[in-house]
Amino acid sequence: xxxxxxxxVAEIKAVGSPLSLGCTIKGKSSPNLYWYWQATGGTLQxxxxxxxxxxxxxxxxxxxxxxxxKDDQFILSTEKLLLSHSGFYLCAWSLGGGTETxxxxxxxxxxxx
Amino acid sequence: xxxxxxxxxLVTLTEGLPVMLNCTYxxxxxxxxxxxxVHYLNESPRLLLKSxxxxxxxxxxxxxxxxxxxSSSFHLQKSSAQLSDSALxxxxxxxxxxxxxxxxxxxxxxxxxxx
Numbered sequence: 001x002x003x004x005x006x007x008x009v010a011e012i013k014a015v016g017s018p019l020s021l022g023c024t025i026k027g028k029s030s031p032n033l034y035w036y037w038q039a040t041g042g043t044l045q046x047x048x049x050x051x052x053x054x055x056x057x058x059x060x061x062x063x064x065x066x067x068x069x070k071d072d073q074f075i076l077s078t079e080k081l082l083l084s085h086s087g088f089y090l091c092a093w094s095l096g097g098g099t100e101t102x103x104x105x106x107x108x109x110x111x112x113x
Numbered sequence: 114x115x116x117x118x119x120x121x122x123l124v125t126l127t128e129g130l131p132v133m134l135n136c137t138y139x140x141x142x143x144x145x146x147x148x149x150x151v152h153y154l155n156e157s158p159r160l161l162l163k164s165x166x167x168x169x170x171x172x173x174x175x176x177x178x179x180x181x182x183x184s185s186s187f188h189l190q191k192s193s194a195q196l197s198d199s200a201l202x203x204x205x206x207x208x209x210x211x212x213x214x215x216x217x218x219x220x221x222x223x224x225x226x227x228x
Contacts, residue, residue: 004157032214044203044218051214059215090158098209099146099165102216104157 002027006091006105013081013112021076021108023091031093033074034102035066039087050074051097086112115140117206119219126226132176132191134222136204139185145208147180147187148216152201161202162189165209194226 003026013019025031035047037060048066050056056066063082067075074091089108094100116139126132138147146165152158164171167182176191187204204219 034214034216036218043220044205046215046217049214057214097214098207099163101148101160101163102150102158102205104150104159106157 002093002103004091004093004103004105006089006108008108009106010109011111013110015083015112016080019076019078019081019085019110021089021091021110023074023076023105025072025074025093028072028093028095030071031095032097032100033068034092034094035074035076036090036092036104037062037087038090039084042087044090047076049097081112083112086110115142115145115206115208115215115217117204117217117219119202119204119222121222122220123223123225126194126224128196128226128228129193132189132194132198132224134189134202134204134224136178136187136189136219137185138187138204138206140206140208142208142210143182144210145206147178148205148207149176149178149187149189150203150205150218152203152221154200158201158203194224196226196228199224199226 005024033050036044046059050068064078091105092102118137148163149161150158151161164180170179203221207216
């Protein structure tokens with residue numbers, strides 16, 4: 001069975017500090033990977049997607065970056081956090097694009113102070 | 114670009130009453146897929162329903178939805194609400210076009226079922 005693990009569960013960070021969020025998928029080879037973000041009271045916004053190792057496409061510019069260093073790992077990061085980065089971050093995977101079901105991780109709650 | 118509208122942010126219902134959560138969408142793609150995801154507290158969001166077929170009823174776990182392309186709607190319904198249905202429900206849209214890996218979500222509707 002496929003499992004998706006996100007870390008950390010929650011973070012409280014200062015404005016201007018760096019951030020690294022991670023996601024690992026086990027039991028599925030070459031999944032498509034996604035990062036989603038939800039501001040408090042907002043909708044789920046797709047930030048990035050990746051269909052293969054080393055290749056990441058940006059969907060929304062939020063002064064964040066993403067990388068896929070291994071087939072089963074997706075990293076979201078920034079060198080300087082902004083207050084506007086606060087929210088809920090979800091990693092997801094799918095078998096393909098467009099018609100396929102997204103399978104989500106449990107998310108990371110980020111508070112920037 | 115594509116968009117999904119869920120006008121109700123919160124729907125509060127008494128147990129046993131019917132559920133209807135509204136979803137309308139905009140897209141230029143006639144072959145778009147519509148999805149309903151449910152997010153229970155302390156769990157990961159998961160797929161509830163999906164459809165791309167016009168006027169066909171799709172059912173799962175007591176919920177159903179029919180994609181109506183003429184009105185660009187994909188409303189989620191259930192005949193009788195249960196306390197365990199309390200959750201956040203997202204409507205989402207994507208198109209199966211080559212190279213498309215974008216899923217657009219609505220703002221979500223929180224369903225609160227009370228005794």
